[in-house]
Amino acid sequence: KMIYYITPTYPRPEQVPELTRLAHTLMHVPRIHWIVADDQPICSDLVSSVLKRTGLPYTHISSPKPFIYKSSNFPRGVANRRVALNWLQEHVTEGVLYFGDDDNTVDLQLFDELRNTKKVSMFPVGLIGDYGVSSPIVKEGKVVGFFDSWPAARTFPVDMAGFAVNIGFLKETANMPFIAGHEEDRFLVSLDLQIDDIEPLADNCTKILVWHTKTVKHKKPTLKININKLGSISKYENF
Template structure:
């Protein structure tokens, strides 16, 4: 066979392979990938193309129209809400944010028979408060095992401190509760701890003085959460009244105090009736409670260093709603306990109460 004949045979094979591939490839694609032969051989005309695109865009447009309606309704509600409650929208948006300000609750405490019971009651409330840090300060020369063990098992983020009240300011067992200011050195130590350990420039927070013999509504903590300077509200069962509260004028500013005892005091309210922005501790690094303050003037001794009456922020529905109560646990009567001791059958000292 000549070279020319071999070339012709090779060319024939190439042509056959090309023809087979040209006609077989679409069939293979249909079988393997589900390609529509009509679309493959004859592309969609312009009208069919537009119809196909319209079918795909229709559900998307419906969603966009629905979203616009919701946005319009939300804007309408936001405007109406801002008219009635100027800070409400920002408050709600921040509540939805995980990076909400931390509440630093400062609690002075001292050893007594009802101490653990009251700490348990407080813990059951504090565990429900988001972004919460408890600063518990013992009035003691050392940190007691009872409080140390209790805090370790509390489930709360906490700081445990201690400092003893000077003897000449120490309350005696039978002294009336109003005779001397209590928890002063403990609160001041906690303020010093915050200044030294929290970077106030980068951490937003609110400081609240939560005494261990009070009762707190969970709503109270959200009322104080976004305090700008000092926020205030009523306190129930205090001052010999059903409640004491700031008096708020028509302009939404605090004008005075509803209190039976010396309402002319600069800040005639209970320790539980206010919270302050953490930034104030940096702005006023020397602000402290005065242990020598006259009866009823302890709160004023501190707040006059931080804020004016006109700068107070009334909360709790313009100070018309009680969310904290100055309850006091009754001192237990040990008549029967004393009788058992006299019989030589005292309570087991290993049982912590």
């Protein structure tokens, strides 16, 4: 089965390094189709140039966040993930969907495991919240609850990178709301997922195979670089 890996991304100085590192992981994965969902009115050339060089099958699609979300605390990566989801629903009938942020770190073994997802599989995610891990709780091979430092009255308190979905199980009603912190839960609820349907991976959720890594934000340089003297650093103009 093919894996469809949906990655939302947006322009900032860390974008190309993040995508480069992720690309170099994905280049080791057989039968993967990378859907890169750009938070831009049109697909960025810079992202495109990274994608082309991977040799991977990919779809580069864009949908910017609505204007009202351009300040402070907003749901990140929703408009673009939604358009990627629509593309998938229109073009693909078979395979497995997995959402991964452009800054996450994934063990190659996870791709081997989630490829066999029948409905929805779940697994621990490292470096999340106060507990340092967010994970389903498994008893006798079944998911019976969730260990997450931010339950927030969620039915499925999991991280976006903590589950994969068989595309055959994607309902027409599948959707993701513009509500910060509730995107993944509401998405899973929109699939009409029941706790008994969940397939635990990673040795009954005892291993961490994906991490919610975060890159320290680059500080704006205080010195102006003389671009002419250094030759063509043309890519800088994007920032």
